[in-house]
Amino acid sequence: MGMDLEYVPAPQGPRLHRRILNEMGRRILETYRYDTALWRIALCGPWILCILAFTIAVMGIPTGLGSAADLILAAGAGTLVMALAGNLLAVLLSLTGLRIPRLFTGSWLSALSAVLLILYYADLELEAAAAIAGITALAGGLGGLAAGLLRTRRTLTGGLLAAVLVLTPLALAYGTGSSPAPSPSVKTLAADGGVLPAAAADPGQPGDYTFHSFTYGSGQDLHRTEYGGDAALLSASVDATEYIKSWPALRTLFWGFDPGALPLNARVWMPDGDGPYPLVLMVHGNHMMEDYSEGGYAYLGELLASRGFIAVSLDENFLNYSAWSGIPDKDFEVRTWMILKHLQQIASFAEQSGTPFYQKVDYDHTALLGHSRGGQAVAMAADASRWFTGDPALAATKRFNITSVIALAPTDKAIDSKQASLVDVNYLTLQGARDGDVHDFYGDRQYMRASYTGSTPAFKSSLYIADANHSQFNTDWGLFDQTLPTGLFLKRTDIMDGDEQRQIAKVYVSAFLETTLHGKAEYQQLFRDYRSGAPWLPDTAYYNRFQSGTYITVANYEEDRKRNTVKGGTATAEGLTWSEEAAKDRESKNKPSYGILLERGSTAENQTGAGDADSVEASYSIKLSEALTRNLADSAAEGLAFSLANRNSDADDDAAEPSRAAVSPDVEVELTDSNEVTARLPLDEVMEILPLPQTEFTISPWLEERISDGKFGDRSEAVFQTYELPFELFLEEEPALDPDKLTEITFYLQGEDDKIMLDDIGFYERDDQLRGMQ
DSSP states (O other): OOOOOOOOOOOOHHHHHHHHHHHHHHHHHTTTTTOOHHHHHHTHHHHHHHHHHHHHHHHHSOOSSOHHHHHHHHHHHHHHHHHHHHHHHHHHHHHHTOOSOHHHHHHHHHHHHHHHHHHHTTTBOHHHHHHHHHHHHHHHHHHHHHHHHHHTTOHHHHHHHHHHHHHHHHHHHHHTOSOSSOOOOOOOGGGOTTSOOOSSOOTTSOOSOOEEEEEEEOSOOSSOGGGTTTOSEEOOEEOOTTTOOOOOHHHHHHHSOOGGGEEOOEEEEEESSSOOEEEEEEEOOOOBTTSOOGGGGHHHHHHHHHTTOEEEEEOOGGGSBBTTTBOOTTHHHHHHHHHHHHHHHHHHHHTSTTSTTTTTEEEEEEEEEEETHHHHHHHHHHTTHHHHTTOHHHHHTTTSOEEEEEEESOOOOOBTTBOOOOBSOEEEEEEETTOSSSOSOTHHHHHHHOBOOSSOSOEEEEEEETTOOSGGGSTTSOSOSSOTTGGGGBOOTTSOOHHHHHHHHHHHHHHHHHHHTSOOGGGHHHHHOGGGGTTTSOSSOEEEEEEETTOEEEEOSOSOSOTTEETTEEEEEESSEEEEEEEEOTTSOEEEEEEEEEEOOTTOTTOOSSSOGGGSOOEEEEEEOHHHHHHHHHSOEEEEEEEEEEOGGGGOOOTTSOOOTTOOOOEEEEEEETTOOEEEEEGGGTOOOOOOOOOOOBSSHHHHTSBGGGTTOSSOOOOEEEEEEEHHHHHHHOTTOOGGGEEEEEEEEOSTTOEEEEEEEEEEEOOHHHHHHO
């Protein structure tokens, strides 16, 4: 009987598994097989790139241990990351069997990934971060390869590659040197030589007072001896736990205190002499916590002290942002509250014999100056009852009469759904058109919210500076308006020199305080017309706005949304489009003020007037009410005043279309009296309507929309210039005109497609002292 035998193959699983493991082991052992001497030397390219990337990143997020420690940390971290990631990727590449230099490739990919991640977390969109990372990684790899070729004596190839790496960026820079949508050429201050300067000495120059400087502080500062053992006065600590609920332990470890014991630290510049002297408190904004800010206003402190002001720069660095511990909650309120606590502390010093403040403080004349978030904080402090009713700090500081507020590139954020509204307080704000941090003119918003009751000499003024940026108002903040690495991609070619920008601040801050605290009315002309300061100011384009408490309002467009009604009469228009609307910033967000938008063009909707539009003069007229005419006759008005924003750039949305951004509107102004006598004046005979700055914040238009969530918005915004037209100029045109019996104001748009916005139309007065100087 036969047997059926079944063949059973031997199990292959373990053998196959063993063969795979053996193959993997063999390949891993050969990981560095193709990394010859050339490629090992070429590793220097990715390695240097990785170190540079980490160095730039750490410079943007300092540890507070000092620059040397930060550089060592960056170099160590960059080397460690590339070593670990590069070798790991090399092993993974070896498993593919690809015959490439795996260690070099892995290191190159590690450097690429490091740059990509650093840029992505620095607020660049992924595509922008990837593009920049790819370009820099390619340059690093080729640079390393060139070094390898040269080191292995392949001189010709290595030299050619090195030459390409050097010349390519230069060629690209030369080829892209002109922007596809260039900023318009604007008339600069140097061209305004026909305007008489203010009849006063340069306020940016030191005064006649000698002064000394000192600090007051906790006496226990862990980082700065000037607030530690070298402090001239010991100040009290303050408890902010009512406001600050979140304060990381790392922040306490760094500073040595928590919200229950915030220090009152400050630098003081004190005039020598008996006094009393007006007090000026200066407050920095939100910079990196570890990069101290309050010393950056020494140039103002020294100038003001030499002119008879006590200048105090407050230390609020412990409220600033840190990459390691974030930012305290309610920092806006606490920044403001700290100003009140410093006033309280200074009052205590002023009552103690033997202190430098003893009987030196003029409580009736106090000013607050702030930069960035500090610029918002000083306005909040001047309107402190809106937030701090019931807080003992508010009651303790009532003895200080805050008469003046200055804001340098301020923020303007609603805090607890409220914003500061200054009443009968002198207000000055300065802003740069190339501000890459606070890129909208937020100081203009606070200007619009400042108001005056009755006839008061107080005034408000704004200055928009074509080529100024954000950081250069503080000497310690460096060149970049955003922290590294993002700041590297901001365009700096058109930003003015830092010393020149600070010269503007010195002139305006000093003149403003001389006017409002020392009563030197001769400097007020600077705020009415920036051209009067031409001998003192750097050559750039300026736009200034001014209004005083003696101003007689005809139209401010706040009463309703009906275009025919204004506060002082009724309005009509012919041959143009006209509408009441809010002025807008770069992000097309409404400012807290309405104006009348006028646009000439035969195809525009809502045109008024009969017949062919070309046969009708484009005009906007306000018929004055009888009450306003009587008020005008009883006043000491010297001329017509209004604010105008050049909106010709609004039509420049498509770079392929001919730009109108550089075109100045052609405007004429006419006054009519009760006898139907008219006098008409071309506006450019008084002051030219400048084109607005068209700012590109980044080094590439493509990058403009891919950085910081595209926050920069449009290239310009509605920025107003105040024009004052003296009655005497109209009388030169028509001597029979009676300025005491005016009944109508008419604006004519002469240029085709001109577009302007008007606001704050009215009549201005001057006091006797100013009138005598003109």
